[in-house]
Amino acid sequence: MEMVGLSPEQEKAVRCTSSPVIVAAGAGSGKTRTLTAKIAYLVKECGYSPQRILAITFTNKAADEMKSRLRAMTGLDEEAFPWVRTFHSACFRILKQECHRVGLERPISVRSDSQQTTILKGVLLELNVDKKYLQPAKWLISMAKNSGDPYAFMESKKMSVPGIRGIYDRYNEILRSQNAVDFDDILLLVKEIMQKWPDVRRHYQELFDYILVDEFQDSNRLQNDIMELLVRNGNLTVVGDDYQSIYTFRGAEPRFFLTFPESFPGCSIVKLEQNYRSTSTIVSASNALIAHNRMKMEKRCYSLKEGPPILAKELFDERDEAEWIAHKCREYFSGHGIPWHDMAVLYRTRFCSKAFEEAFRKLRIPYRIVGARGFYESKEIQDINAYLVSAVNPRDDLAFERIINVPRRGVGAGTLKKINSFRSPGTSLQDACWLALQSGTITGKAAAELTQLKEHLSVIAGLSPKEAISFVMDKVGYESYLQEYARDREDFINRLENVELLTYVASKSSGIEEFLEECALIREEQDEDQDGKEGVKLMTFHAAKGLEFRIVFVAGVEEGLIPHWRSLFDEDSLQENIKGVEEERRLMYVAMTRAIERLHITWALSRQGRFCKPSRFLWEIPEEFIILERIEQKGRGCYDHHHARR
Numbered sequence: 318m319e320m321v322g323l324s325p326e327q328e329k330a331v332r333c334t335s336s337p338v339i340v341a342a343g344a345g346s347g348k349t350r351t352l353t354a355k356i357a358y359l360v361k362e363c364g365y366s367p368q369r370i371l372a373i374t375f376t377n378k379a380a381d382e383m384k385s386r387l388r389a390m391t392g393l394d395e396e397a398f399p400w401v402r403t404f405h406s407a408c409f410r411i412l413k414q415e416c417h418r419v420g421l422e423r424p425i426s427v428r429s430d431s432q433q434t435t436i437l438k439g440v441l442l443e444l445n446v447d448k449k450y451l452q453p454a455k456w457l458i459s460m461a462k463n464s465g466d467p468y469a470f471m472e473s474k475k476m477s478v479p480g481i482r483g484i485y486d487r488y489n490e491i492l493r494s495q496n497a498v499d500f501d502d503i504l505l506l507v508k509e510i511m512q513k514w515p516d517v518r519r520h521y522q523e524l525f526d527y528i529l530v531d532e533f534q535d536s537n538r539l540q541n542d543i544m545e546l547l548v549r550n551g552n553l554t555v556v557g558d559d560y561q562s563i564y565t566f567r568g569a570e571p572r573f574f575l576t577f578p579e580s581f582p583g584c585s586i587v588k589l590e591q592n593y594r595s596t597s598t599i600v601s602a603s604n605a606l607i608a609h610n611r612m613k614m615e616k617r618c619y620s621l622k623e624g625p626p627i628l629a630k631e632l633f634d635e636r637d638e639a640e641w642i643a644h645k646c647r648e649y650f651s652g653h654g655i656p657w658h659d660m661a662v663l664y665r666t667r668f669c670s671k672a673f674e675e676a677f678r679k680l681r682i683p684y685r686i687v688g689a690r691g692f693y694e695s696k697e698i699q700d701i702n703a704y705l706v707s708a709v710n711p712r713d714d715l716a717f718e719r720i721i722n723v724p725r726r727g728v729g730a731g732t733l734k735k736i737n738s739f740r741s742p743g744t745s746l747q748d749a750c751w752l753a754l755q756s757g758t759i760t761g762k763a764a765a766e767l768t769q770l771k772e773h774l775s776v777i778a779g780l781s782p783k784e785a786i787s788f789v790m791d792k793v794g795y796e797s798y799l800q801e802y803a804r805d806r807e808d809f810i811n812r813l814e815n816v817e818l819l820t821y822v823a824s825k826s827s828g829i830e831e832f833l834e835e836c837a838l839i840r841e842e843q844d845e846d847q848d849g850k851e852g853v854k855l856m857t858f859h860a861a862k863g864l865e866f867r868i869v870f871v872a873g874v875e876e877g878l879i880p881h882w883r884s885l886f887d888e889d890s891l892q893e894n895i896k897g898v899e900e901e902r903r904l905m906y907v908a909m910t911r912a913i914e915r916l917h918i919t920w921a922l923s924r925q926g927r928f929c930k931p932s933r934f935l936w937e938i939p940e941e942f943i944i945l946e947r948i949e950q951k952g953r954g955c956y957d958h959h960h961a962r963r
């Protein structure tokens with residue numbers, strides 16, 4: 318196979334199949350291109366069956382992109398690569414096959430973030446634990462699961478939530494009784510199944526002839542364990558950039574990346590150091606920044622493209638900052654013909670977006686917020702999906718509870734109490750409801766309406782997802798309900814548009830089970846995938862992972878925001894948290910390396926009425942790469958870079 322468009326290093330990573338390979342790459346060095354080329358090479362040159370290659374991507378979107386590139390490279394259609402997936406999606410596929418072993422049956426419900434919160438709230442109440450522990454408990458449960466060994470994790474950590482073990486057990490018990498899992502369970506259960514049933518493990522080991530993992534620096538212990546359980550004969554390639562590991566707060570451990578050569582002795586290490594994306598100014602400035610981190614692999618990233626210095630601009634407050642950026646965007650658009658969607662404003666935390674939204678609206682500049690995480694969490698989408706879930710998984714109490722009186726059916730507290738009196742261990746809310754109906758305890762409007770709901774649910778179970786949605790809208794009367802529910806006409810139209818989008822997504826799935834599964838897996842992702850929409854992109858540093866833009870504004874570069882105040886101190890020791898600051902530096906590195914042509918760094922002297930000073934990271938960038946524009950202070954004239962450093 319001719320390696321079109323690959324550098325010699327990239328080609329080396331592709332051709333190396335005789336040992337495990339770790340590709341240690343820099344930003345913009347073509348990691349995904351290399352990984353995709355390797356899959357094509359395995360199929361076309363080495364005779365691997367595409368059905369038997371497991372390729373793990375970080376997001377569902379990245380998996381789709383990889384499959385469409387593979388189609389172009391191999392001429393095979395996308396269905397030929399069923400195992401190009403995220404860790405969660407691959408494991409969910411395995412879990413579905415093997416779920417009977419852990420007391421689950423198909424279809425399994427996957428709890429969303431807000432549903433997890435609801436369940437945990439109930440658990441805390443039941444166990445008499447103060448509700449102030451809700452978020453910490455949720456976080457600890459997730460971390461414990463992602464550690465791969467929850468009980469050991471809970472033993473080893475100084476737990477800040479009283480009775481966390483009991484909470485953990487009760488929470489899981491409730492999930493199982495609802496035939497449901499949370500997002501972390503998908504991986505944890507697969508690991509447990511593989512460990513407990515060696516024949517299952519062998520089956521999947523034999524199924525996967527080759528395993529590739531993208532963004533390996535952000536793998537957590539659990540993912541790493543699963544990878545090690547599945548890999549056969551060292552047929553493994555992992556790709557990553559330890560400088561861009563930004564998910565340690567979710568349990569990612571860059572040390573798996575750094576210690577890969579010890580875990581897989583005899584592995585080949587291939588470095589990709591040429592950055593094809595950014596100018597050499599941007600690459601050198603980012604190198605200088607990351608050089609301040611102690612924990613890292615040595616790499617010499619470089620670029621052959623010339624470019625102008627980085628513009629670093631100080632502003633009075635967040636409004637000024639946003640307006641300055643908005644004006645700059647207009648300048649690039651009108652003066653240089655750069656399309657809006659080639660520009661991005663990146664910030665550390667979500668709350669920063671408000672000022673930009675206002676400024677962009679004021680200046681009539683199209684924008685879109687990436688990763689608003691609204692869609693799958695919006696009421697109408699959750700309601701409609703709850704109908705579909707209730708139709709196919711009657712054990713899902715949360716879904717049924719959500720729809721039992723939506724649209725209103727006259728089911729008030731009294732009726733619910735009657736229904737609950739029919740509950741016993743093992744009886745779902747839905748079963749109890751039908752039992753109560755049968756017994757004649759429920760009367761009047763509620764009885765008639767619930768009887769109809771029962772019929773509706775059985776009809777929905779037999780429909781395609783698209784038909785089911787339109788059935789809920791028309792026959793169940795959800796559209797009329799939504800009209801009443803909406804704040805105003807605009808709100809109603811927005812919600813209808815959401816439903817339309819959902820219908821579009823549904824039209825691609827053949828069955829309700831498949832559709833719900835897709836929603837559950839995508840829901841966890843940040844991006845709502847509206848690529849077609851024109852506009853300057855506004856997003857957090859985290860959401861910008863893997864993306865690139867011609868013009869980038871890294872905003873709010875202030876102490877307390879980046880590095881974020883929460884990462885500055887270790888809560889246990891009250892010492893400076895060096896690891897935390899290093900992770901923040903990697904985040905800044907990710908943000909800066911998104912820029913192709915021009916990078917701007919901005920900060921405000923005051924944000925939300927509080928005085929701010931520029932981030933320490935600004936001073937870690939050598940002055941030769943920066944033009945610094947500070948505000949004149951007390952008639953002293955413009956600070957120069959040198960002066961500012963003092």
Ligand SMILES: Nc1ncnc2c1ncn2[C@@H]1O[C@H](COP(=O)(O)OP(=O)(O)OP(=O)(O)O)[C@@H](O)[C@H]1O
Binds near residue numbers: 324346561594865
């Ligand atoms: N061999 C090559 N020749 C020319 N351009 C390349 C080559 N490899 C990659 N590129 C280009 O470089 C850019 C960066 O590639 P890609 O997005 O795959 O990098 P990455 O390593 O995943 O980056 P990051 O980790 O920073 O997100 C893309 O525009 C890609 O098309």
